[in-house]
Amino acid sequence: MAEATDKQPHLYLVDGSSYIFRAYHQLPPLTNRHGTPAGAVYGYTAMLWKLAASLEQEDGPSHLAVILDASSNTHRNQMYDQYKANRPPPPEDLVSQFPLIRVATRAFSIPCIEEEGLEADDIIACYAKAASAKGWRTTIVSSDKDLMQLIDDQVDMLDTMKDRRIGRPEVIEKFGVGPERVGDVLALMGDKVDNVPGIPGIGPKTASQLINDFGDLETVLASTDRITKPKLKQSLIDHAADARLSRQLVELVCEHPLPEPLDDLRLKGIPPEPLREFLEDQGFKTLLARMVGGTSATRNVPVQSLRNDVKPSSAAPVPSGTGRGEVERITVDRTLYQTVTTLDALDAWIAEARNQGFVALDTETDCIDCIVAKLAGISLATQPNKACYIPVGHSGADMFSAAPDQLAKADVLARLKPLLEDPAVLKIGHNLKYDLVMFAKVGIAVAPYDDTMLLSFNLDAGLGSHGMDELAKLHFEHECIAFKSVCGTGQKQITFDKVPLDAATEYAAEDADITLRLWQRLKPRVAAEHVAQVYEMVDRPLSATVARMEQRGVKVDRGYLSKLSGTFADEIAKLEAQVHEAAGGPFTIGSPQQLGQVLFERLGLKGGRKGKSGSYSTDVNELERLAGEGVDVARLVLDWRQLTKLKTTYTDALQAQINPDTGRVHTSYGLAMAQTGRLSSTDPNLQNIPIRTELGRQIRDAFVAEPGHVLMSADYSQIELRLAAHMADVPQLKEAFRAKEDIHSMTAEELFGSVDRDTRNRAKTVNFAILYGISSWGLAGRLGISREEGKAIIDRYFERFPGISSYINDTLAFAREQGFTRTLFGRKTHFPNIRSPQMNLRQGSERAAINAPIQGTSADLIKRAMNRIDAALSKAGLPDVRMLLQVHDELVFEVPKGQEERAAEVVRAVMSGAAEPAITLDVPLDVEVGWGEHWGAAH
DNA sequence: GACGTCACG
DNA sequence: GACGTACGTGACGTCT
Incomplete structure (x- = not known):
């Protein structure tokens, strides 16, 4: 291939200084052959390699240079002596790598440009301007936001770590303004790291809003009379000078003569020497191997081999075979859908469903809450594009309009019941639990069934959510009709039973149509991807189990809650007065911002700023610290917080959630x-009812049984640690569980050689840390010790329980290889970021991947127990014992008085044996059961 | 709607 | 140049 003489020249400018900082933080602390730190240099070298490899590509460089900061003393320091004054010195093991950057660049025979008195940003600006003047394109390799000012039609940026191009649209997305106004926005918001002052109280959002409203910085500063918010206005007036200074500081200088002429930056190819020598010297074996293996017949550049195997890892974080597969183009023709208004038509649909043995269905109602919802209509689909809607509960748009022609609900349900209960016809739904409740309310027990939401969940957990609209888009690139386009939104929103039948048919029939297509696409993957066990034995049957629990509900004592609300309100009022008194004036205690100002400015307490908003942290840790130092107001605020939390989230909200029909x-x-397979609970969330404090625990007493009944609670003891002992195969832990020893005391003995309250507590923390995917830093923070001490404890844990470290290593190796983890029952959880080049993303995924098999197996077990419990109770002659709630490792039942003992034994047996017969665990699953008049007394 | 905070396993 | 220090959730109040 000829050299790139015929194409438009394309200059790549690498912001070397900023690159090496990022590489340092995102790569592990590697050392080179000489034992000196070289992680950042390696990252830098790999980046240059990738760039050089794209020489011949469409968008690759024809000219390339690396730009570095020559000195810290620049014209900006003369302008403002505080410029970059806050910046901490770089870490030592990074400083030692700075000189190597130049060596590496020379090894590639790439020009390395630096200029006394100019920052790299300014040099880049000069070159970009010069290149544009000659009609060249320029790509700036950096993610520095200051440089985004330079972007235009000819200039873009490239973030090689995220493998992302940044052009005008991306700038607008980030700043809300085009590149030409970025300088104004930056001047308003300031920059902590460079110590550019900006205007206090103005962040990215406000800054871009102001610039959009007024045009530029000077106009903003000149228009303060038009600004309505008093604080913002005053701040702009008070700090106008700071803003002007900031504007100058962020301005890029592009009038300087070029240190080297543009044409000298041409990239012709990388000579093998001195690159090979450099790679050998540093011991960068991977790159060296590529260089040798990729010898090209046509040229002496490693280009050919690079293109094939140096894929940017960020671009393909998900290993092959774990994605959701290819998009299948479909054509949805909504004109083919039918509105069924005669019994003959209905019978024809039922006959077809019977004939082929499966049918997709969906119910439409007048409300999202299936417990109170009334049926509006039912849609069926038998083949793609062959779907219908059967309205049964539609009314006119208002009280003056007549209801549309439709079949009588009772007739339709009478015809459908045999079909829906026919064991020879598979019913397919999406989130069928909702429909199961709707049909159960009219005496129809839908079976057998498949659920496409659960299919997607079992196949693709971790890769996205599982709503139908999203799945239609993902698998078929099809946009479903939006609910709000049919029913409107906000004040004007109407309920589905008011929607005209033609629009209702298009919407509802499409849902059944898409459900059928999703089923056809997803079902074959169940066996192929080995999730049949978890789907068939855990999640699919759970739909019906949970539908029953939701329908039953739990009785809540409104009078008791109301009284509690009153008590809390009095306490809150008292505390509020005391806090205001102590603060020297009223303010909104519930506003973290105002509270922070009161504590750390008005009262002058010392405390650090935290968070990117620049506001003070006032969370429980911070306030506990202050309270411990004898700051009474901190304790008062903590009490106020606890009480308002209890009142608003529990005593008030729970009363409002009592269903008037069922009480x-x-x-x-x-x-x-x-993602791990646990259930979640909403409207209301009954999985986070207080228990840890005495005050909060009172809320539990509001959950009561019907007269003549008690509430019974059964919970797995230490289930996750038991599973960890089994899965990681740790003999001492397994033995301790078999012997019913106290597991935290036993750990304390192993770790610290003695057992007292302190060592037991610390051992308990360590045990949990293991389950959650440990880091020495995190453990240190929890235990209030140094990182080194934290690391020593972890090392000792691994040494005493070697199974744990191999479990972690094996789990991570599997996850990196496959992109997902599995529970003992085969449940998959995907981790698309497990190989991300971004350290925080990757490490977060690693911790989650260590936890997921354990948390997920625990979820599998309790779900299996739930699926079996109703039948087991009936078989034991206890059909009136009703399972009501699940709280991850706990089940709550309503039990007729006198049946407690027998119910306890049945429940205990089912829960303890939940793994069998699929799995035999090496540890017993102990279950603790208690009962009483209310939930609080059942523990 | 984002953020901070806090309730649970 | 920033982020975030343990995993998984959901709800509320404030502020923009």
Whole structure:
């Protein structure tokens, strides 16, 4: 191939100084052959390699240079002596790598440009301007936001770590303004790291809003009379000079003569020497191997081999075979959908469903809450594009319009019941739990069934959510009709039973149509990807189990809650007065911002700023610290916080959630929400009712049984640690569980050689840390010790329980290889970021991947128990014992008085044996059971 | 709607 | 140049 003479020259400018900082933080602390730190240099070298490799590519460089900061003393320091004054010195093991950057660049025979008195940003600006003047394109390799000012039609940026191009649209996305106004926005918001002052109280959002409203900085400063918010206005007036200074500091200088002429930056190819020598010297074996293996017949550059195997790892974080597969183009023709208004038409649909043995269905209602919802209509689909809607509960748009022609609800349900209960016809739904409740309310027990939401959850957990609209887009690139486009939104929103039948048919029939297509696409993957066990034995049957629990609800004592609300309100009022008194004036205690100002400015307490908003942290740790130092107001605020939390989230909200028809609270369980396979609970969340403090615990007493009944609670003891002992195969832990020893004391003995309250507590913390994917830093923070001490404890843990470290290593190796983890029952959880080049993303995924098999197996077990419990109770002659709630490792039942002992034994047996017969655990699953008049007394 | 905070396992 | 220090959730109040 000829050299790139015929194409437009394309200059790449590498912001070397900023690159090496990022590389340092994102790569592990590697050392080179000489034992000196070289992680950042390696990252830098790999980046240059990648760039050089794209020489011949469409968008690759024809000219390339690396730009470095020559000195810290620049014209900006003369302008403002505080410029970059806050910046901490770089870490030592990074400083030692700075000179190597120049060596590495020379090894590539790439020009390395630096200029006394100019920052790299300014040099880049000069070159970009000069290149544009000659009609060249320029790509700035950096992610520095200051440089985004330079972007235009000819200039873009490239973030090689995220493998992302940044052009005008990306700038607008980030700043809300085009590149030409970025300088004004930066001047308003300032920059902590460079110590550019900006205007206090103005962050990115406000800054871009102001510039958009007024045009530029000077106009903003001149228009303060038009600004309505008093604080903002005053701040702008007070700090106008700071803003002008900031504007100058962020301005890039592009009038300087070029240190080297543009044409000298041409990239012709990389001579093998001295690159090979450099790679050998540093011991960068991977790159060296590529260089040798990729010898090209046509030229002496490593280009050919690079293109094939140096894929940017960030671009393909998900290993092959774990994605959701290719998009299948479909054509949805909504004109083919039918509105069924005659019994003959209905019978024809039922006959077709019977004939082929499966049918997709969906119900439409007048409300999202399936417990109170009334049926509006039912849609069916038998083939792609062959779907119908059967309205049964539609009314006119208002009280003056007549209801549309439709079949009688009772007739339709009478015809559908045999079909929906026919064991020879598979019913397919999406989030079928909702429909199961709707049909159960009219005496129809839908079976057998498949659920496409659960199919997607079991196949692709971790890769996205599992709503139908999203799945249609993902698998078919099809946009479903939006609910709000049919029913409107906000004040004007109407309920589905008011929607005209033609629009209702298009919307509802499409849902059944898409459900059918999703089923056709997803179902074959169940066997192929080995999730049949978890789907068939855990999640699919759980739909019906949970539907029953939701329908039952739990009785809540409104009078008791109301009284509690009153008591809390009095306490809150008292505390509020005391806090205001101590603060020297009223303010909104619930506003972290105002509270921070009161504590750390008005009262002058010492405390650090935290968070990117620049506001003070006032969380429980910070306030506990102050309270411990004898700051009474901190204790008062903590008490106020606890009481308002209890009142608003529990005593008030729970009363409002009592269903007027049943007098009970019916939560909704999310079956496909938590990535690990746990359930979640919403409207209200009954999985986070207080228990840890005495005050909060009173809320539990509001959960009561019907007269003549008690509430019974059964919970797995230490289930996650038991599973860890089994899965990691740790003999001492397994033995301790078999012998019913106290596991935290036993750990304390192993770790610290003695057992007292302190060592036991610390051992308990360590045990949890293991489950959550440990880091020495995190453990140190929790235990209030140094990182080194934290690391020593972890090392000792691994040494005493070697199974744990091999479990972690094996789990991570598997996850990196496959992109997902599995529970003992085969449940998959995907981790698309497990190989991300971004350290924080990657490490977060690693911790989650260590935890997921354990948390997920625990979820599998309790779900299996739940699926079996109703039948086991009936078989034991206890059909009136009703399972009501699940709280991850706990089940709550309503039990007729006199049946407690027998119910306890049945429940205990089912829960303890939940792994069998699929799995035999090496540890017993102990279950603790208690009961009483209310939930609080059942523990 | 984002953020901070806090309730649970 | 920033982020975030343990995993998984959901709800509320404030502020923009």
